[in-house]
Amino acid sequence: MCGIIGIVGTQPVADRLVDGLRRMEYRGYDSAGICTLHDGQLVRRRAQGKLANLVTEVAANPASGTSGIAHTRWATHGAPTQNNAHPHATGEVALVHNGIIENFRSLRQELEARGRVFESETDTEVVAHLVSEQVEAGKSPQDAVKAVLPQLRGAFALAIAFRQHPDLLIGARLGSPLVVGYGEGETFLGSDALALAPLTQKISYLEEGDWVVITRDGATIYDADNQLVEREITISGASAVAIEKGNYRHFMQKEIFEQPTVVAQTLSSYVRPLEQKVALPQIDFDISAINRVTIVACGTSYYAGMVAKYWFEQFARVPVDIDFASEFRYREPVLEKGGLALFISQSGETADTLAALRHCKAEGQTIAVVVNVPTSSMAREADLLLPTHAGPEIGVASTKAFTCQLAVLAALAAHFAARKGRIDAAEEAEIVRYLLEAPACLNGALQHDDEIAAMAHLIAPARDVLYLGRGPDFPLALEGALKLKEISYIHAEGYAAGEMKHGPIALIDEAVPVIVLAPSGPLFEKTVSNMQEVRARGGQIVLISDAQGLEEAGEGCMATIEMPKVHPLIAPLVYAVPVQLLAYHTACVKGTDVDQPRNLAKSVTVE
Numbered sequence: 001m002c003g004i005i006g007i008v009g010t011q012p013v014a015d016r017l018v019d020g021l022r023r024m025e026y027r028g029y030d031s032a033g034i035c036t037l038h039d040g041q042l043v044r045r046r047a048q049g050k051l052a053n054l055v056t057e058v059a060a061n062p063a064s065g066t067s068g069i070a071h072t073r074w075a076t077h078g079a080p081t082q083n084n085a086h087p088h089a090t091g092e093v094a095l096v097h098n099g100i101i102e103n104f105r106s107l108r109q110e111l112e113a114r115g116r117v118f119e120s121e122t123d124t125e126v127v128a129h130l131v132s133e134q135v136e137a138g139k140s141p142q143d144a145v146k147a148v149l150p151q152l153r154g155a156f157a158l159a160i161a162f163r164q165h166p167d168l169l170i171g172a173r174l175g176s177p178l179v180v181g182y183g184e185g186e187t188f189l190g191s192d193a194l195a196l197a198p199l200t201q202k203i204s205y206l207e208e209g210d211w212v213v214i215t216r217d218g219a220t221i222y223d224a225d226n227q228l229v230e231r232e233i234t235i236s237g238a239s240a241v242a243i244e245k246g247n248y249r250h251f252m253q254k255e256i257f258e259q260p261t262v263v264a265q266t267l268s269s270y271v272r273p274l275e276q277k278v279a280l281p282q283i284d285f286d287i288s289a290i291n292r293v294t295i296v297a298c299g300t301s302y303y304a305g306m307v308a309k310y311w312f313e314q315f316a317r318v319p320v321d322i323d324f325a326s327e328f329r330y331r332e333p334v335l336e337k338g339g340l341a342l343f344i345s346q347s348g349e350t351a352d353t354l355a356a357l358r359h360c361k362a363e364g365q366t367i368a369v370v371v372n373v374p375t376s377s378m379a380r381e382a383d384l385l386l387p388t389h390a391g392p393e394i395g396v397a398s399t400k401a402f403t404c405q406l407a408v409l410a411a412l413a414a415h416f417a418a419r420k421g422r423i424d425a426a427e428e429a430e431i432v433r434y435l436l437e438a439p440a441c442l443n444g445a446l447q448h449d450d451e452i453a454a455m456a457h458l459i460a461p462a463r464d465v466l467y468l469g470r471g472p473d474f475p476l477a478l479e480g481a482l483k484l485k486e487i488s489y490i491h492a493e494g495y496a497a498g499e500m501k502h503g504p505i506a507l508i509d510e511a512v513p514v515i516v517l518a519p520s521g522p523l524f525e526k527t528v529s530n531m532q533e534v535r536a537r538g539g540q541i542v543l544i545s546d547a548q549g550l551e552e553a554g555e556g557c558m559a560t561i562e563m564p565k566v567h568p569l570i571a572p573l574v575y576a577v578p579v580q581l582l583a584y585h586t587a588c589v590k591g592t593d594v595d596q597p598r599n600l601a602k603s604v605t606v607e
């Protein structure tokens with residue numbers, strides 16, 4: 001998703017702006033641009049496509065100046081062309097924007113009626129014109145911004161440069177993240193601390209409605225009521241070292257292989273092996289009084305939440321509702337008093353999920369979040385922060401964040417169960433033992449990489465692929481299908497194995513590979529029956545199971561993948577590996593852009 005960076009500095013900024021954008025490349029984008037302030041001019045360079053195109057443009061037409069703003073754009077309004085790329089500029093101001101100005105149509109009509117001429121199809125450009133109008137009428141940058149912000153509806157993080165004021169930039173945030181960084185005689189704006197890490201570790205997180213004036217001497221921050229406010233300066237732990245792929249071909253591959261380590265790292269915060277207990281961070285509310293859990297998330301995090309629903313209901317006997325964040329607020333959900341609302345997001349900034357969190361907070365729910373960025377908006381607004389320790393995830397298709405989310409959610413479900421008296425000490429110890437086995441089992445699953453790479457050649461020619469699973473492996477079928485769609489662009493569907501016969505079985509023919517996730521265990525026989533129904537109609541099966549499952553049902557399959565024998569509790573973590581690897585290798589066979597697949601963005605900060 002869009003990345004923003006702004007520098008008021010003492011050295012030429014163009015290269016540093018581009019470097020900052022490079023650190024945000026992993027978010028996914030389709031055009032990029034910079035604007036520096038030099039000699040009373042707004043010097044703008046923009047390019048469609050990858051950052052390399054912007055680098056070429058800047059090399060051919062250098063942009064001097066010691067202050068400037070920069071942006072990677074993931075288009076929401078208007079095609080990803082050079083014209084629609086940010087910064088957007090008028091005579092007096094240039095600005096970059098992350099978010100959506102929802103009332104841009106009416107604002108644009110009014111501006112056009114006043115004679116303003118637009119050069120792009122974006123929602124963003126209205127803000128440039130509105131601020132410019134104020135400046136042209138003689139207002140200071142501060143007064144211009146103060147007059148415009150209340151006119152904007154929707155979500156925004158903005159960085160604004162003023163032609164006649166090369167020594168300052170103004171930033172503002174509502175709904176989209178923005179941080180201020182403090183350097184030596186230089187001050188910065190950025191979408192997150194990671195983007196600013198090579199420039200400074202000293203960071204203030206702007207709060208909702210804040211706007212800020214940055215100069216070389218520091219920052220002056222105002223809240224939504226234009227009152228001067230102080231925002232704490234924290235020392236960010238984000239590493240300045242560029243994250244490298246090492247010996248791996250793609251970040252996604254590296255992240256798949258990191259899973260045993262990062263799941264172990266995550267579990268070390270949630271279980272006490274010697275006492276054989278689950279251990280959560282300090283909780284300031286009575287967990288045993290929680291009578292309902294509402295889980296809200298998007299994409300892969302949503303599937304982690306679906307798995308967690310099985311665990312919460314099975315172990316703690318607490319009823320669980322789960323919803324896509326983008327649907328949740330708009331269906332007028334009934335939230336009973338005493339409920340826990342649980343939000344899952346890798347970035348902790350996902351706009352739909354954050355909006356749902358705020359809705360639940362206003363409705364008096366206790367808020368818990370599972371996030372990979374402990375300084376994110378969701379983390380800061382939660383009553384209970386449950387961080388995953390996956391480390392930065394660069395591949396747009398989430399892998400290690402998913403298995404770490406599952407590890408945290410399993411521990412949380414067990415903790416609930418223990419506090420509610422649904423499991424005794426021996427059962428809790430057993431759950432802890434299974435969880436601690438997960439990293440080794442993930443390692444076992446990764447040993448099948450070569451086999452799966454070979455198998456990908458069978459999947460790559462397919463136009464459609466089906467994934468089947470039952471119980472907690474049903475969300476894994478959905479996740480497998482999502483991974484394949486995201487990075488190989490093959491149409492795929494996940495289905496509850498038993499649901500096939502109620503419709504989708506009509507799709508089966510020899511050209512549709514069907515991937516069946518069926519660890520041996522209580523649900524195995526039923527899943528295998530559904531698999532036989534598919535096979536009887538010519539379906540080509542890839543069965544993913546353990547040695548016992550393959551022995552019983554592997555005959556006649558197009559291919560099989562053997563997983564270690566694991567307890568059903570940790571099966572969703574372990575079975576995530578083969579579906580990730582299958583999607584990864586299929587995408588490699590197809591030659592797609594694995595780490596930055598077309599049209600996708602990471603950290604989706606627009607609704």
Ligand code: HGA
Nearest residue numbers: 001002074076077098099
């Ligand atoms: N709406 C703006 C910015 C989009 C955005 O924030 N993407 O992450 C545009 O379409 O240019």
